[in-house]
Amino acid sequence: MDPRAATTVYARWAPIYDQTFGAITQAARRAAVRKVTGPEGTRVLEVGVGTGLSLPLLPRHMKVTGVDYSAEMLAQARRRVDRMNLPHIESLRQMDARELGFADASFDRVVAMHMISVVPEPERVMREMVRVLKPGGQLIMSNHFAKKQGPLAHLSKRTAKFADRIGWHSDFDISVVLDTPGLRLLERRALPPVGMMTLLVLERSDAPTPANDPAQPRG
Numbered sequence: 001m002d003p004r005a006a007t008t009v010y011a012r013w014a015p016i017y018d019q020t021f022g023a024i025t026q027a028a029r030r031a032a033v034r035k036v037t038g039p040e041g042t043r044v045l046e047v048g049v050g051t052g053l054s055l056p057l058l059p060r061h062m063k064v065t066g067v068d069y070s071a072e073m074l075a076q077a078r079r080r081v082d083r084m085n086l087p088h089i090e091s092l093r094q095m096d097a098r099e100l101g102f103a104d105a106s107f108d109r110v111v112a113m114h115m116i117s118v119v120p121e122p123e124r125v126m127r128e129m130v131r132v133l134k135p136g137g138q139l140i141m142s143n144h145f146a147k148k149q150g151p152l153a154h155l156s157k158r159t160a161k162f163a164d165r166i167g168w169h170s171d172f173d174i175s176v177v178l179d180t181p182g183l184r185l186l187e188r189r190a191l192p193p194v195g196m197m198t199l200l201v202l203e204r205s206d207a208p209t210p211a212n213d214p215a216q217p218r219g
């Protein structure tokens with residue numbers, strides 16, 4: 001969606017996000033965070049961290065950095081970290097996901113929840129997330145993707161035209177994620193509510209083919 005629209009829309013969402021969209025998606029968020037595993041000191045980047053609903057759920061033995069474009073959403077995340085005293089959160093920075101200010105291969109895990117259908121130029125954001133992941137590192141995503149059939153497909157199509165007002169694209173195609181070069185699909189499954197969200201666990205590989213290439217080995 002338009003970057004200016006995203007800024008305005010999320011300034012409006014920030015004070016009510018946790019009680020609305022944040023609450024509806026909390027089960028999916030919990031399921032995705034359970035996939036963030038690794039030893040002491042594992043470096044995690046959450047892109048589009050929003051109000052930081054995931055931050056208290058992320059393992060305390062990891063070192064977590066969160067970034068988001070919206071100053072208002074980030075302010076909520078900072079308040080949460082102070083209020084809950086979360087020592088594993090190393091920094092929260094205002095940043096455009098299209099241009100992550102980190103060196104190549106900086107993180108063991110990248111987490112992106114309910115954001116890839118929000119950002120402008122999602123293909124570029126996907127490439128950035130792969131770039132900052134270490135080879136063998138994992139990208140863990142939860143998102144709503146366009147359904148091909150059923151009542152949810154109908155609903156997604158009807159709400160798609162309101163993307164700039166509601167703050168996300170309800171008919172976002174999963175191929176944008178799976179076509180990204182340098183990723184291998186480890187897991188894909190439906191998440192609550194009512195299978196609306198999809199969990200994806202992807203591994204950074206040096207394979208030149210994207211995750212949805214049938215020639216790629218499955219995890």
Ligand SMILES: C[S@@+](CC[C@H](N)C(=O)[O-])C[C@H]1O[C@@H](n2cnc3c(N)ncnc32)[C@H](O)[C@@H]1O
Nearest residue numbers: 010048049050068069070073096097113115119
């Ligand atoms: C639907 S919210 C999801 C927040 C959080 N991940 C969660 O699960 O609750 C989408 C987030 O993406 C952020 N966002 C939109 N465009 C962005 C961009 N270009 N770079 C970084 N974050 C962006 C918004 O500010 C918002 O906080």
